[in-house]
Amino acid sequence: MKIGIITQARATSTRLPAKVLLTAGGKTFLQHHLDRLAQTGLPVIVATTTNEADEQIVEQAGAAGVAVFRGSELDVLSRFAGAIRENELDGVVRVTSDCPLIDAAVVAEGVDRFRAEADDNLYVSNCLERTFPRGMDYEIFSAARLLQADADATLPVDREHVTAYLHQNRTGDMRLLNLPFDGGDASKYRLTLDTQDDRNLLTTLIEDFGAAELNCADLVAIMEKHPELHALNEHIEQKKLGE
Template sequence: MIKIAMIPARYAATRFPAKLMQLLGEKTVIRHTYENTVATGLFDEVIVVTDSDIIFKEIVDNGGKAKMSVRQHESGSDRIAEAVAEMDADIVVNVQGDEPFVQKEPLKKLLDVFEGMDGEKVQVASLMQVLKEPQFIADPNYVKVAVDRNMNALMFSRSAIPYHRDQQVNPVYYEHIGVYAFRKQALMNFTSWPVTSLEAAEKIECLRYLEYGVPLKMIVTQYMGIEIDTPEDLLRAAELLK
């Protein structure tokens, strides 16, 4: 199977404009993400897909590969679908540009679910990690996911799911990590479907798959680092980098 990693990278982020060009140590956030993805050695190709000349130049000037988006896009999946439409690929992994602490093991676990007889049924997969801190469980910037016994997603939400009504029960909360793997055709199908009501309400693009009846296989990872959504996240990431 041909496996490629695409890193969608918008410059004008709503909550933290220009976050991908913020310095984290001696490199920008997007450069950390790109170089760490390449360093896993898992992919036949790694490409940053961006709407920004600044981000494009940052990657290319430092020896990386980047493509400019032709059209405006509402989601990262739409952005990478445009980029891979004419590429030869079986599995496409969407690594978010604001995930500078990319590691090999979680991405390998993500790719492995497409192998074997059971893997032939998987169309889309994504990562999650256990979320324990109450302030993060309540924080709408942290997307939560509930899963069934087969580790397929039941629902994604910015609210705390499940709601902890019975205090005698200790539910497990999972944070959805915005790293996806798709069979190429599943990704192309996604871009042909109109935005759905849950997706529009929550601003969580993977809800479109659930509303169209496509299961998302979820893989638990122990550690994926810090997603840079706010200036506070950047400070936490700088401490982790040390």
């Protein structure tokens, strides 16, 4: 079974424009993200848009030795479907590029569970019931499931949010498996990049605490020890589906 990681990225983010191209510790957040994913040993594909604004994303992915698929900005589902077909994947790990500190071992654990069951009807994630910090999220599912969603989904919200159709139209044979964080409930922490306050926290973690080399448990331990770091972005509300 060929499983690949598809990460979506674009420069036209609304809350913090070109956020993945901003830098911390001498690298862009996108470079940090791709470096972390490379540690899984899985093929990585950046699914970006055909917009000229995303040329830098294509260049940075190429420099990292990462494959790129370019498609529609708003129809992200079709972007994923195209990346699946072009790279002949049987299984997909979906992540987003606003997670510069995503833990490769966390992703690998999910992939191991998916492989072990060898079931096209299985959906594995670590955020169905959130215990991980935001910024560690992944979803794993069969390529066949997503290609069927691409063929069937018509609502704009389903085309934009990739797996929304899978959740809302799943049949009785689709099994959901949630893998929790071993360290308890760390869901209050935001290690994701969506606003300037998120950027301030991530930059501090990378430049002052060596976060680029730390795993999820280490990062949570830092956040627990330094409540002033949590205070930097604890007020940020996550965007809702469709916003």
